[in-house]
Amino acid sequence: MTILLCNGPVIPTLVTAPADQPVTLDEAKAHLGVDFADDDGLIDAFIQAATAYLDGYRGVLGRCIMFQTWQIAAPDAGTVILPFPDIIAARQDGTNLTVTETGLGPVVTIAAAGNVTFDCQMPQSQLITVKAIVFMLVSHWYNNRAAGQATQARLPMAAECLIASLRWQRL
Template identity: 30%
Template structure:
């Protein structure tokens, strides 16, 4: 299995001005803009996509999941799923689209969306490493569509990192999320 991003998010869910206000930095003060933008990117990276702690795409994005063979049942790697299309390389190496009547998506509010193939035979695949290609569009939508609790959690992370940027963690200690951030994101984490 191989997962790669096709279309990254068009925008960040949290803009610089919102983050600066939460960090109590005045709009005219631009000295730390690059630093705060880095903290925004780090917060989004921590939460977003298939490797993020949420298991969700925050802003709409498109991913390509490539498989070695036809799955019977497959938990998709990120939520919320907006659309899915399946293509494959036929025995002659020509890319074909699998009709949508050949599969069903089972979607759950807090669990992985499951792709179930309908019973029956599947087309013969070309003998290459990843002949099955599933394109997944996922995300809440634009920045205005992101749940406010996730925006607040990102603001809190950015502010916490901004305030503690000079602190060193003692050897052997583990950095923990602020409790309020954990509470805000807990309801959005996808259960495997």
């Protein structure tokens, strides 16, 4: 049985992006104590930046936060290690695949080379931690907009700790 790793030459492609952000503009404004609309665009940009920093294949968490669909091109038949945890469903050519959790990560077995499409989303129990991280990042960036001291450039330590608690390591 061949085990195909989904890093290196096999890079996932985003098929369907998340429809929502983990934090709404109203939630972020309430967290910041902002009750005016002048900075809505800026705050929304910070929410999007924080989410992009955390989410997906290139995000520091190495996992998908909100529901999204990805695809990999498996070069051969065999057992394929999927590049994310929290897989909801996987399929190849319209056929549902069984996702098995292993010490290497979630895997599927395919009979032939081809595209494997999979849906993933972080469990609700972990989403509250992501919201806290996004609030911290948005607040930090909102309150430190100008170039300044090196300490302003670093992420808040609490955010770094929470990120570390959710980070998923690929092979």
